[in-house]
Amino acid sequence: MDSVKKLVDHVTGTQFNDLPEAVVDNAKRFILDSLGVAIAGSSAPGCKEVVDLVKEWGGKPEATILIYGGKVPSPSVAMANSMMMHALDFDDTLDESALHAHVSVLPAALAIAESAGMISGKDLITAVTLGVDLVCRLGLATRRPLSWIRSATCGFFGAAAAAGKVMGLNGEQMSNALGVAYSQVAGNAQCLIDGGLVKRMQPAFAARAGVLSAFLAQRGITGARHFLEGQYGFFNLYEGGDYDREKLLEDLGNRFEGMKLSIKPYPSCRMTHAAIDAALAIREEHGIEPSSIEEIVVHASKMVYDMVGSPFAIRENPQVDAQFSTPYTVAAALIRGDVFLKDFEESSIRDPRVLACAEKVRVEVDPELAERDMMTAHLVLKTKDKVYSKRVNRVKGNPLNPMSLDDCIEKFRKCILSSQRPMPGEKVDEILDCLVNLEGLKEIRKLMGLLS
Numbered sequence: 001m002d003s004v005k006k007l008v009d010h011v012t013g014t015q016f017n018d019l020p021e022a023v024v025d026n027a028k029r030f031i032l033d034s035l036g037v038a039i040a041g042s043s044a045p046g047c048k049e050v051v052d053l054v055k056e057w058g059g060k061p062e063a064t065i066l067i068y069g070g071k072v073p074s075p076s077v078a079m080a081n082s083m084m085m086h087a088l089d090f091d092d093t094l095d096e097s098a099l100h101a102h103v104s105v106l107p108a109a110l111a112i113a114e115s116a117g118m119i120s121g122k123d124l125i126t127a128v129t130l131g132v133d134l135v136c137r138l139g140l141a142t143r144r145p146l147s148w149i150r151s152a153t154c155g156f157f158g159a160a161a162a163a164g165k166v167m168g169l170n171g172e173q174m175s176n177a178l179g180v181a182y183s184q185v186a187g188n189a190q191c192l193i194d195g196g197l198v199k200r201m202q203p204a205f206a207a208r209a210g211v212l213s214a215f216l217a218q219r220g221i222t223g224a225r226h227f228l229e230g231q232y233g234f235f236n237l238y239e240g241g242d243y244d245r246e247k248l249l250e251d252l253g254n255r256f257e258g259m260k261l262s263i264k265p266y267p268s269c270r271m272t273h274a275a276i277d278a279a280l281a282i283r284e285e286h287g288i289e290p291s292s293i294e295e296i297v298v299h300a301s302k303m304v305y306d307m308v309g310s311p312f313a314i315r316e317n318p319q320v321d322a323q324f325s326t327p328y329t330v331a332a333a334l335i336r337g338d339v340f341l342k343d344f345e346e347s348s349i350r351d352p353r354v355l356a357c358a359e360k361v362r363v364e365v366d367p368e369l370a371e372r373d374m375m376t377a378h379l380v381l382k383t384k385d386k387v388y389s390k391r392v393n394r395v396k397g398n399p400l401n402p403m404s405l406d407d408c409i410e411k412f413r414k415c416i417l418s419s420q421r422p423m424p425g426e427k428v429d430e431i432l433d434c435l436v437n438l439e440g441l442k443e444i445r446k447l448m449g450l451l452s
Contacts, residue, residue, distance in 0.1 A: 006252060034102040082208075099136075104155030270395075284337075304374065
């Protein structure tokens, strides 16, 4: 049996009762976290403009735009909501493969669930779990360094799988939905390097395409059959044939790879987090006076150096520049003792104290680390009188160093404070109750009504 058939059978055949309790609990925690960061992301640059645009386009009022409210066709809703979810770079990560999973899958599933009606919390959990499992398996199977943004390229398939699962597509239709999605796959790292706002939209394009692909497959549109391992399939065309088939299919149906995802404690690129952990630890343990710092060297992997290791510079989009800068985030950690949403507002980014400290930070490649390692950083801080050193091997939020449900609820409440529109405390409590007890929710439309 080829890989596509196995994966399609897994997605179409798995039901809520097949999911282990730990997997269900994990899915609920990540859905809660993803919606929290989307609420905060609603006020990020570019999001209002995209929301205004999809509202101007109009169309059939199928699904709800988060926070802003209003209903438009479900592909447009999936795109707008996904952009908000990814805008602050605060959503989940797969540390082994440098990708975000829920950002494409969850908005697609929610848009279809609302437009279809009579979709329960259990239905949503099942669809999201299976879509995320597919995204993670594709990411884990890749071997090459970052060039494509795999949150996007792998996300097209996960979004289509989740949307199709909510729709109740059969095996033939699901295979076509994934094949149709493959005809739209894109997403590259250049916008990350250049600091473009479109970086936060690439998974949104995947979410939109996933919804569209499921609808097309339902109407009988056929897609490529061998979209993963064919001559011009995903792994050969996008990854140069360099992939691990065993990781793609290993323990399928028994192990759900969303269990490997991390929740982010800091709203910046995950590749900056090990260095932030190290900086915060040195500050807490030694109480460093920032003015005494002469030099900071961060030893990290080649991928970290390439993507977030350049000297900090403010360009067209200061927020994106800061989110993808180890020098900036390390400096913010040392100066302020925390790295959270306010640290990525332009006034905070231009703080002369932080900028002066960032100039003292240099990132170097540690040749002993795996090229794609995001878990490890060794920070060496030199003052006028002493040298301090801290090595981090397990970043906060990783399954080996996890954030609890209480941690996630606290993060959710803090995110609410950055919403584009204020939200009263009793409404926040009601949303949290729905999310914590999501498997008991009879109709997803109730949740979306609270979130609009």
